[in-house]
Amino acid sequence: MSYRITINPSDHVFNAKTGETVLQAALREGFPLPYGCRNGACGTCKGKIIQGKVDFGRYNEDMLTEAEKEAGIALFCCALPLSELVIECREIGAIKDIKVRKMPCRVQKMERVASDVMIISLKLPTNERLQFLAGQYINILMKDGKKRSFSLANAPHDDELLQLHVRNYLGGMFAEHTFSSMKEKDILRFEGPLGTFFLRENSNKPIIFIASGTGFAPVKSILEHAFHVAETRGNDRHMVLYWGVRIKADLYLANLAGSWQQEHDNFSFIPVLSETLPTDAWQGRTGLVHQSVLQDFDSLSGYQVYACGSPVMVGAARKDFINLRNLPEDEFFSDAFTASLSSPNL
Ligand code: FES
Numbered sequence: 186m187s188y189r190i191t192i193n194p195s196d197h198v199f200n201a202k203t204g205e206t207v208l209q210a211a212l213r214e215g216f217p218l219p220y221g222c223r224n225g226a227c228g229t230c231k232g233k234i235i236q237g238k239v240d241f242g243r244y245n246e247d248m249l250t251e252a253e254k255e256a257g258i259a260l261f262c263c264a265l266p267l268s269e270l271v272i273e274c275r276e277i278g279a280i281k282d283i284k285v286r287k288m289p290c291r292v293q294k295m296e297r298v299a300s301d302v303m304i305i306s307l308k309l310p311t312n313e314r315l316q317f318l319a320g321q322y323i324n325i326l327m328k329d330g331k332k333r334s335f336s337l338a339n340a341p342h343d344d345e346l347l348q349l350h351v352r353n354y355l356g357g358m359f360a361e362h363t364f365s366s367m368k369e370k371d372i373l374r375f376e377g378p379l380g381t382f383f384l385r386e387n388s389n390k391p392i393i394f395i396a397s398g399t400g401f402a403p404v405k406s407i408l409e410h411a412f413h414v415a416e417t418r419g420n421d422r423h424m425v426l427y428w429g430v431r432i433k434a435d436l437y438l439a440n441l442a443g444s445w446q447q448e449h450d451n452f453s454f455i456p457v458l459s460e461t462l463p464t465d466a467w468q469g470r471t472g473l474v475h476q477s478v479l480q481d482f483d484s485l486s487g488y489q490v491y492a493c494g495s496p497v498m499v500g501a502a503r504k505d506f507i508n509l510r511n512l513p514e515d516e517f518f519s520d521a522f523t524a525s526l527s528s529p530n531l
Contacts, residue, residue, distance in 0.1 A: 215414035217277035232274030319410035323377030333359035336403035382520035400494030429474025485512035
């Protein structure tokens with residue numbers, strides 16, 4: 186059994202399956218309604234039932250009064266549809282709609298996936314979730330007042346743990362701490378979500394993703410979001426990922442990217458190595474990653490490009506794609522990693 190739900194004023198329509206809350210169904214179908222805790226404890230997801238009936242579910246009574254219920258107000262993270270519904274609420278349409286928060290978190294898991302890359306999974310306090318757009322980043326707040334920025338590598342629908350890909354490099358204070366003394370269960374503080382590197386879903390243009398090193402992290406988030414939304418809304422937007430690294434061992438989630446290619450007809454994965462070791466027996470693409478894109482496309486005039494990684498790669502891609510391949514300037518989206526406070530992943 187499923188119930189059709191119409192959102193006012195956008196007229197967007199989605200379907201809730203048996204046992205799904207209004208919010209779960211909306212997020213599953215890619216309609217970002219506002220939320221905080223997803224547990225009836227914060228009131229962020231409050232909206233109005235204009236037509237139809239719901240079971241209001243279990244929630245903290247301070248967050249929803251009897252008078253509000255009588256007026257048709259519900260917490261959408263708890264409300265279970267009992268009929269077709271028309272609801273009234275705002276949808277998150279842009280980053281300005283998402284509140285930047287400062288929160289503590291606990292290091293839940295640390296996985297060393299390459300000699301210089303650690304994947305860390307962060308758990309938020311009970312009853313807390315972080316709303317963000319796929320591709321955005323957070324700032325880890327260090328004890329000395331400094332900040333270190335990291336892209337979120339998990340997709341927004343898969344938000345039980347926040348995933349960061351941390352690359353070790355000389356002089357990277359947080360990175361060095363991660364590799365030398367951080368332990369599971371450590372407590373960190375962060376602020377976020379931040380950044381404008383997120384999927385523009387109002388376009389049907391095919392997409393080229395180009396990542397270097399741990400620039401893979403936000404691209405993973407965006408792709409997993411796009412695959413998830415396509416499961417319910419359908420999507421034949423063609424997407425190709427060029428992932429440039431130095432040697433084969435740096436392709437720390439190559440199997441995952443390869444499995445996306447097998448599962449999704451509209452996605453291809455092209456790894457590119459800048460150095461080949463004899464022991465790698467590499468038969469694939471070599472050279473600078475943005476040069477591989479130039480080799481494969483005579484024109485980018487009908488494409489969107491999302492580039493994330495070193496400033497040198499992002500700068501070269503931007504210049505050459507626009508000047509040599511007619512990519513429209515406003516179809517190039519990027520996040521360049523630098524040691525400054527405002528760019529992720531160092
Ligand atoms: S998201 Fe916090 S009450 Fe619904």
